[in-house]
Amino acid sequence: MSDNRVWSYSAVLMGSPILLKLFTHDETLASRVFALIKRYEDLFTVNRADSQLMDINRAAGRHPVVVSRPVFELIKCAKAASMVHNSAFNLAIGPLVKLWRIGFKGDCVPPAEEIAARLRITRPQDVILDEAAGSVFLAQVGMEIDLGAIAKGFIADRVRDYLHQQGIHNGLINLGGNVQTLGTPQGNWSIGVKKPFAEADALVGSIEVVNKSVVTSGTYERYFEQDGKRWHHILDPRNGYPLDNELDSVTIISSDSLDGDIWTTLIFGLGVEKGCALLKQRDDIEAIFVTKNRDIILSSQRQFRFTPLDDSYRLTDSTV
Structure with missing residues (x-):
């Protein structure tokens, strides 16, 4: 589909609609991008039995599993984020995700004793990495790694790198919650910020960015x-x-979508005040908070420009 010399290509992967925008008509390139995404999805998914991640989970408490370099590096990165003091990020959260089943048939509030039992097998320090062997070992039976909170960011960055290698420096990839922009083709890219619990196309505002990743997590x-x-x-x-x-x-x-994935979870766990305080230490990471009380709070605006689009929300353009 062509619109002002922009060609859009779509597919359904990782359980989400995937959108690729290019400023050249190249169906072969688009197919290669989707194939690349599929390859990584097959490595990282916990939703089918034959992924490398499921090989690790099945061997929990029994033996280490040697994995490919991308899987090892992503798990290493996820463990580092999980080991941050009081982190809301945890790569070993798999048993809790399966218990709650949110988004799947049969979801309900589990008994408190079952939650407590699963918490005992979600310790990130029990994910043992052997750099020399390239292996991963889950120290307790029943442990499960879940990379759902970080895999899309990793894949979005790999797609960006692949497009650069192919000489493509203007474009956009949307993996469903993770948007990675390339270049400044016709001014800045404009990315919508969804209005919580509203129609799919309802927005609280839009962000203008250049060569940046925009990652949103919402309740x-x-x-x-x-x-x-x-x-x-x-x-x-x-x-x-x-x-x-x-x-x-x-x-x-942020510049990298992987950072976006990690920081949405970290910041969500901290809340507005502590999140803004932490972001003051990072020139390369910025946040937009949308609260239950209909406040929009910007940690800063060094890397983007925000335009409010819903009068029922109050905009605060400085930190608390």
């Missing part, structure tokens, strides 16, 4: 309702329940 993405309360999919590995604070969504603007 509205997957949830169920029970006993008059919403239970969303962003689980807190510190207590085993969905994160419960003032936030509906966090959007991270």
Whole structure:
């Protein structure tokens, strides 16, 4: 499809609609990009039995598993994020994800004793990495790595690198929640920030960026309702329940989508005040917070320009 010399290509991968925008008509290149995404999905998924990740999980408590370099490096990165003090990121959260089943048939609030039992097998320090052997060992039976919170960011960065290698320096890849922009073809790229719990095309604002990743995590993405309360999919590995604070969504603007994935989770776990305080130490990471009270809070605007689009939300353009 052509629109102002922009060609869009789409596919469904990783359980999401994938969109690739190019400023040249090249169906062969688009097919290669989608094949690259599929290759990485096959390595990282926990939703089918034959991935390298599932090989690791099946061997939990028994023996190490030698894996390919991309899998080892992504697990290494995910463990480092998980070991940050009081981190809301945890690569070993798999048993809790499976227990809650949020977004799948049969989701419900599990008994407290079952949550407590699963917490005992979600310790990231029990993911043992052997750099020389290229192997991963889960020290306790029942442990499961889940890279769902980080895999899309890694893949988006690999797609960007591949396009650069092919001489493509203007374009956009949207992996569903992870948007990676390349170049400045006709001014800045404009990326929408979704309005929580509203129609799919309803936005609270738009972001203009150049050569940046935009990653959003929101409580509205997957949830169920029970006993008059919403239970969303962003689980807190510190207590085993969905994160419960003032936030509906966090959007991270960064150079690499992998950083966006990590920081959306870290910042979601910290909340607005602590999140802004931490971001003051990072010139390369910025955040947009959307709260339950309909506030939009910008940590800063060094790498993007934000335009509000919904009058029912209040914009704060400075840190708390």
